[in-house]
Amino acid sequence: MLKEERHQVILNEVRIHNKVLLADIAEILKVSPDTVRRDIKELHDDNKLKRVHGGAISLGFNHYSYVNREIYSLEKKSQIAEKAVSLLKDGQVVLLSGGTTNLEISRLIPPHLKITCFTPSLPIAVQLLPKPNIDIIFIGGKINKDSQITIGGSPIGVLSELKADICFLGVNSIHPTDGVTEFDWEIVQVKKAMIKASKKVVVPSISEKINSGQRYKICDIDAVDYLITELDANNPVLKPYGKKIDLI
Amino acid sequence: MLKEERHQVILNEVRIHNKVLLADIAEILKVSPDTVRRDIKELHDDNKLKRVHGGAISLGFNHYSYVNREIYSLEKKSQIAEKAVSLLKDGQVVLLSGGTTNLEISRLIPPHLKITCFTPSLPIAVQLLPKPNIDIIFIGGKINKDSQITIGGSPIGVLSELKADICFLGVNSIHPTDGVTEFDWEIVQVKKAMIKASKKVVVPSISEKINSGQRYKICDIDAVDYLITELDANNPVLKPYGKKIDLI
DNA sequence: ACAAATATTGCATAAACTTGCAATATTTGC
DNA sequence: GCAAATATTGCAAGTTTATGCAATATTTGT
Structure with a gap:
C-alpha cells in the first residue's frame, strides 16, 4: 500500500462524509493508527483537510466560517x-x-x-x-x-x-x-x-x-x-x- | 463523534434558531450535558457565540440575554x-x-x-x-x-x-x-x-x-x-x- | 423564598497523542 | 549494482485530552 494511495482513500472519505475517524481509516487500510496519524498530519500541512483530535474534518465543512477569515x-x-x-x-x-x-x-x-x-x-x-x-x-x-x-x-x-x-x-x-x-x-x-x-x-x-x-x-x-x-x-x-x- | 463536529452542529443551531438549549444539544448529539457545556465554553472563548445560562445565543442577539424555553x-x-x-x-x-x-x-x-x-x-x-x-x-x-x-x-x-x-x-x-x-x-x-x-x-x-x-x-x-x-x-x-x- | 434547573469543581478512566527508537523499505550517488 | 542515505512503518512509554459522574453551589421561574 503506497502512501499516496492511503492519502487518496482518506481524502475520499473526507469528501464523502466531511470527516474521518483515525481509527476507522486504520481499520480499513490495515495499517497502524500511527501511520494514519502521520498521513493526516501531512494532508493537514498540505491544506487538504483539517486535522482534529480523533481524526480529520473537511476544510469546507463550515463554509460560514468565512466570517472568521481576515x-x-x-x-x-x-x-x-x-x-x-x-x-x-x-x-x-x-x-x-x-x-x-x-x-x-x-x-x-x-x-x-x-x-x-x-x-x-x-x-x-x-x-x-x-x-x-x-x-x-x-x-x-x-x-x-x-x-x-x-x-x-x-x-x-x-x-x-x-x-x-x-x-x-x-x-x-x-x-x-x-x-x-x-x-x-x-x-x-x-x-x-x-x-x-x-x-x-x-x-x-x-x-x-x-x-x-x-x-x-x-x-x-x-x-x-x-x-x-x-x-x-x-x-x-x-x-x-x-x-x-x-x-x- | 469528533469535537469539531459537535462545534459545527452547535454553531449551526445557533445560526438558525439564534439560540440553543444545552439540554437539546446533549440530546441531539447523544453526549452528556457536561460535554456540551465545555463545547459551548470553548466556542464562547473563540467568540463564536455567547454562552448564557441554559445554553447559548447568537452573538447578534446580545440584547436578549436569555434563552426561551421552547x-x-x-x-x-x-x-x-x-x-x-x-x-x-x-x-x-x-x-x-x-x-x-x-x-x-x-x-x-x-x-x-x-x-x-x-x-x-x-x-x-x-x-x-x-x-x-x-x-x-x-x-x-x-x-x-x-x-x-x-x-x-x-x-x-x-x-x-x-x-x-x-x-x-x-x-x-x-x-x-x-x-x-x-x-x-x-x-x-x-x-x-x-x-x-x-x-x-x-x-x-x-x-x-x-x-x-x-x-x-x-x-x-x-x-x-x-x-x-x-x-x-x-x-x-x-x-x-x-x-x-x-x-x- | 423555594423548588427545580443549571453550573462548577474535582476526579476517574479511557482514548488519543507525542516522542524516540528500531526494523524494513526505498531512493540516491557513484 | 551496491552501499549509504533517507523514508516509512510499527511499537512502547509517558503525556495530554476528552468525557462522564458526583457532590456542591448558583441561577431561575413562579
Whole structure:
C-alpha cells in the first residue's frame, strides 16, 4: 500500500462524509493508527483537510466560517462600517452586496432605524433578521458557495426592476484609473446590476484594497459616489480619488 | 463523534434558531450535558457565540440575554427526516418549504448526494451551504421574520416557472377531510404555488399535527402523495389517510 | 423564598497523542 | 549494482485530552 494511495482513500472519505475517524481509516487500510496519524498530519500541512483530535474534518465543512477569515482587519472594518451606517436614514431603500465589510455594516445598523434592505447575501440576510424595524428583501437565485451571494440571471433580473436610494458595494479592488475590479466574472455581473439599480453608490473598503486591481472591471471611479476607508479623508493615499469621489 | 463536529452542529443551531438549549444539544448529539457545556465554553472563548445560562445565543442577539424555553420534539422530527431523506436520489430537483422538520431534513441530507434544492427558507439555505454537492437556489422575496421564509408575489412568480421532482411541504395541520391547513394567509399562497411546482408532494409531519385544522386551506388530501410521520405506517391514527396517500 | 434547573469543581478512566527508537523499505550517488 | 542515505512503518512509554459522574453551589421561574 503506497502512501499516496492511503492519502487518496482518506481524502475520499473526507469528501464523502466531511470527516474521518483515525481509527476507522486504520481499520480499513490495515495499517497502524500511527501511520494514519502521520498521513493526516501531512494532508493537514498540505491544506487538504483539517486535522482534529480523533481524526480529520473537511476544510469546507463550515463554509460560514468565512466570517472568521481576515479577522485581523476586523477593527478597520468596524471603523468603516460605523462611518457607513451614519449615511443611513429612516425610510431609505438600501442595497447591500456581499462581503465581510458589508456584513459588518449590517451588524452595526441600529435596530431603531426603519429601512428596507435588498441583498443577495445569505450571511447579511441572517445578520439583519433579528432587527425588527428592517424589512429584508432577499434577491434570490443560485447561491455561489464561496461568496455566499446569489449570482446569475435571476438576481440581475430582480435588480433591473429596482431603484434603491443607496448601495453599499463591497469590492475586491479599486484603482484611480482602472476603476473598481473583481476576480469573479459572475459576481461582476451582479455588482454592475447593483450600481444601475441605485441612486447613490458607496464603496466601503479597507485601505489595502485601494490602488489594487483585478481581472474584471465593475465600473469606473466616476460611478462611485462615496468611498469610505478607515483612513482620514485627507490622507495622501486617497488624493487620486478626491476629485471624483466624496471621501468619508 | 469528533469535537469539531459537535462545534459545527452547535454553531449551526445557533445560526438558525439564534439560540440553543444545552439540554437539546446533549440530546441531539447523544453526549452528556457536561460535554456540551465545555463545547459551548470553548466556542464562547473563540467568540463564536455567547454562552448564557441554559445554553447559548447568537452573538447578534446580545440584547436578549436569555434563552426561551421552547419545547420542540426534535427526536420525532429526526425520525421523520430520516425517512424523508431516503426518498432522495441523485440528480433530483427538490423543493423545500420552511419549518423545523424540513430544516431537520436538510440537515440530514447526505453530503455526497448530488441534488438541486430550491427553497424560500433562510435557515434551510444556510443549513445546506456546507454540503458541497448540493446546488442551492434561493427563492427570493420579502422575508417574513417569524417563519424566516420569503413570501409574496416574488417567490410565487419564481415557483410558477418551476417543475421540481419532489416537494417537502412543511405544514401546520392536516386533516382527513379538511385537508392541509395553515394559519398565515401569505404562507398559504406560497405553499399553494409550491404544490403546483412539483411532480410529487411529500408532507413530513409529527403526529400531533395529524387531524388538526387551521384557518386557511392549502390543499386537499388528494394533492399529497406521501405522508411521513414518526409513527408506523399501519398505526390506526393514520387509517383515514391510507386510502389516498402513501404512508411512510 | 423555594423548588427545580443549571453550573462548577474535582476526579476517574479511557482514548488519543507525542516522542524516540528500531526494523524494513526505498531512493540516491557513484 | 551496491552501499549509504533517507523514508516509512510499527511499537512502547509517558503525556495530554476528552468525557462522564458526583457532590456542591448558583441561577431561575413562579
